[in-house]
Amino acid sequence: MESRIERIKKQLHSASYKLTPQREATVRVLLEHEEDHLSAEDVYLLVKEKAPEIGLATVYRTLELLNELKVVDKINFGDGVSRYDLRQEGAAHFHHHLVCIECGAVDEIQEDLLEDVEKVVERDWKFQVKDHRLTFHGICWRCQDKTDTEDAKQDSLEKQHVE
Amino acid sequence: MESRIERIKKQLHSASYKLTPQREATVRVLLEHEEDHLSAEDVYLLVKEKAPEIGLATVYRTLELLNELKVVDKINFGDGVSRYDLRQEGAAHFHHHLVCIECGAVDEIQEDLLEDVEKVVERDWKFQVKDHRLTFHGICWRCQDKTDTEDAKQDSLEKQHVE
DNA sequence: ACGATAATGATTTTATTTTGCAACTTCCTG
DNA sequence: CAGGAAGTTGCAAAATAAAATCATTATCGT
Secondary structure, three states: OHHHHHHHHHHHHHOOOOOOHHHHHHHHHHHHOOOOOEEHHHHHHHHHHHOOOOOHHHHHHHHHHHHHOOOEEEEEOOOOOEEEEEOOOOOOOOOEEEEEOOOOOEEEEOOOOOHHHHHHHHHHOOOEEEEEEEEEEEEOHHHHHHHHHHHHHHHHHHHHOOO | OHHHHHHHHHHHHHOOOOOOHHHHHHHHHHHHOOOOOEEHHHHHHHHHHHOOOOOHHHHHHHHHHHHHOOOEEEEEOOOOOEEEEEOOOOOOOOOEEEEEOOOOOEEEEOOOOOHHHHHHHHHHOOOEEEEEEEEEEEEOHHHHHHHHHHHHHHHHHHHHOOO
8 A cells, every 4th residue: 555655656746746745645545445436525524534634625636636647537426526436556447337226335347348349439430449437327236135135025024914 | 309209298297297388398409409418508598599488497407307207318528517418219228428538529329339248247246237327538530530630741741841 | 954836725716506485387177 | 167286487595516716835856
């Protein structure tokens, strides 16, 4: 993790930006919540725990900066807020998401999956693909299990009290 | 087109909503700009031409309603505005988009392309896919042509004035 | 340590979207 | 075809997110 921060620091420097304490604190929060999909406000509140003097504007600026450097990706799941997601180190493409319409959970898929599709797009639409955003909406395995269990429960109830 | 409005009217009725003149005007604007990706404000201004007395809030409410009914999809290309895109009639899935990072043009892909990928997701992640969002970011054929032309121009200039 | 340059935090501003509410429509019922 | 409940509208105000402003402060190479 330290080495990861070091590398981000180098990225900043090579674009002649500085790794200030505020920026470092922000990056640390992102690293500690790699699985989550935090909004700017979320990040702000978490960073504030470590560095209470930080301002919201700085968090916005830092996130925008990290987005420029392709360290994070700015995503939008349809609620009005932008969320920020660390990009896998060295990944050329952004990873995919599974959004559960039951419980709202967001899972990640790191595999590419789109190689063939991109080839088709490049060939048939003459579109030179640089990046992509892919999100599936549906029902996650947890909610499928839950529903199964409830169905089973429901079934047994219906057996007891036939209406 | 009239029949399409008729069908949307039925959809509204079956959810016990009404097709008011304002809603009809809004739907007509959407149909007439099927290729575009209008923001709420865009729609508002266009509807106002036909029905000047309409309020912005009504447009927002209508778009939200049509989104609920899956007549339109609400999309977000990363600028701060939501855009509304008519769904192909009968399409189970939302179509895909090609966003050009040079000129900002947004093209649509109606083909599915994701059948295989969805199978993998359902199998390997036990995720029951209901819908998807796929957007490619890259360079459209128009800008590729443009760049080619400019390169050629540049080449010939360089031949004339070698530095 | 110094000084140019970059970054910060508090606050204000902008832009988009949502909400509250009184007035107005719509459409069903008799 | 009048009456009335339910649904809808337009306006204005409020809520939200994000960006911009600006005086102050920190950073880093020399």
